[in-house]
Amino acid sequence: MSLRHPERDQIRIESVLSALGNPVRLAVIRVLDAGGEHNCTSVLGIVGVPAKSTMTHHWRVLRDSGVIWQQPSGRENLLSLRREDLDARYPGLLDAILAGVVGDEALEASRTPLPSAT
């Protein structure tokens, strides 16, 4: 059975922002944006979230807001970023967000004290 996804025209900016206003879900879209074929288990491994049950909620939020496609394939769901739809509806938004995540990370890293040499 295939899962319900909004059409491109049914996507709304507040739902996209709300879906992406979460560190785990931001980590997921970074993985998907880097390309390659991913299913829920493989993304879970990269993002490093231990509980599969926690992710069920995150997949639903990302899918319902129109950020990802989640297509059943055998026993798994294949995941992909709806970049074409998001870029068409909100030009520059996804790139600004992904760049923001990288920028935040660089800022955090620059603040982390180096381990002492003892």
Next chain:
Amino acid sequence: MSLRHPERDQIRIESVLSALGNPVRLAVIRVLDAGGEHNCTSVLGIVGVPAKSTMTHHWRVLRDSGVIWQQPSGRENLLSLRREDLDARYPGLLDAILAGVVGDEALEASRTPLPSAT
């Protein structure tokens, strides 16, 4: 007493997105982005939210995430968008979001059936 705001470097993308993932708060930043001096009451009037108490929560979310300045002035709080900080940390993000709100509105309007001429 002045309210607590994050420094520019303390702003995080997930908090900004989460703060803006809400139609009332998106309406608020549109008002503030259009310029002019605003206090809570004047924004409330434009956005059309009836309960002042509901807004207390929204102001806090916008302030804590680093999206707005909320500065006490007499009996009121003056509000302004932290555009300089947001543009410095996340180039293009705010413009993409504001354009998205306008785009969504245009899409909704194009779908609303015209009133019948009877």
